[in-house]
Amino acid sequence: xxxxxxxxGILGVLAAVVALAFADxxxxxxxxxxxxxxASLQQDCFACHTPFAGVSSEKCVGCHAIADxxxxxxxxxxxxxxxxxxxxxQLLARQDCMACHTDHPRPRLTRNLAQPFDHAMLAxxxxxxxxxxxxxxxxxxxxxxxxxxxxxxxxxAWKPAAFEHTQFSLASPHDTACATCHVGGNYKAYTCxxxxxxxxxxxxxxxxxxGIRDIDNCVRCHRGADGEHGExxxxxxxGExxxxxxx
Numbered sequence: 001x002x003x004x005x006x007x008x009g010i011l012g013v014l015a016a017v018v019a020l021a022f023a024d025x026x027x028x029x030x031x032x033x034x035x036x037x038x039a040s041l042q043q044d045c046f047a048c049h050t051p052f053a054g055v056s057s058e059k060c061v062g063c064h065a066i067a068d069x070x071x072x073x074x075x076x077x078x079x080x081x082x083x084x085x086x087x088x089x090q091l092l093a094r095q096d097c098m099a100c101h102t103d104h105p106r107p108r109l110t111r112n113l114a115q116p117f118d119h120a121m122l123a124x125x126x127x128x129x130x131x132x133x134x135x136x137x138x139x140x141x142x143x144x145x146x147x148x149x150x151x152x153x154x155x156x157a158w159k160p161a162a163f164e165h166t167q168f169s170l171a172s173p174h175d176t177a178c179a180t181c182h183v184g185g186n187y188k189a190y191t192c193x194x195x196x197x198x199x200x201x202x203x204x205x206x207x208x209x210x211g212i213r214d215i216d217n218c219v220r221c222h223r224g225a226d227g228e229h230g231e232x233x234x235x236x237x238x239g240e241x242x243x244x245x246x247x
Contacts, residue, residue, distance in 0.1 A: 032104045048103065060097040066090055088133045091126035119155040127155075140185030141178065169224025192218045
């Protein structure tokens with residue numbers, strides 16, 4: 001049986017804790033100071049917390065309207081886009097503020113409870129529209145590519161990119177600068193006359209010897225430096241594209 005003096009001691013400690021909780025609730029209950037933006041709520045726990053239920057997103061959106069997050073402050077002042085991420089909270093599949101945010105950055109335990117942003121949090125249609133959040137690159141390569149971002153880039157990081165030149169193998173000696181084939185940064189068109197051994201007159205003469213008339217679309221027959229050919233090669237062997245082939 002527990003000695004009486006131990007029970008009295010335990011009850012005394014509990015009474016002291018309860019008394020301190022009423023005397024200085026912030027120091028006894030709070031996991032740490034709030035972030036500077038919410039410093040005015042330092043002593044008003046119930047501005048964000050519901051007794052015995054914790055923090056809910058409904059409390060957050062009472063001050064932070066979803067449509068305004070990332071655009072203006074809670075007082076209506078416009079945010080400087082250069083120092084803030086583009087607005088994206090409106091595109092989230094589920095409004096769960098605590099999944100990413102904690103207003104008590106210390107102690108370290110509470111800071112680790114916040115999860116980093118994951119593109120899986122976005123609604124499906126938003127995940128497919130990178131430009132909803134990201135400014136499209138303005139360089140010539142991306143302007144002419146006209147491809148979905150996911151074909152080359154992943155959502156973990158912009159680099160590395162896994163670009164694949166599917167129509168034509170870029171193995172040596174075709175592992176060269178893009179401008180060699182795509183003159184003037186026009187990636188919707190190409191030419192094979194950018195190399196010194198591909199003078200147009202010479203190529204036309206060589207193909208004419210074999211009765212091949214249409215040489216504008218080189219990759220129709222030639223797919224790389226290893227001698228592979230596309231479907232067009234079979235067509236020319238049947239007479240398609242040859243001079244007099246339809247006679």
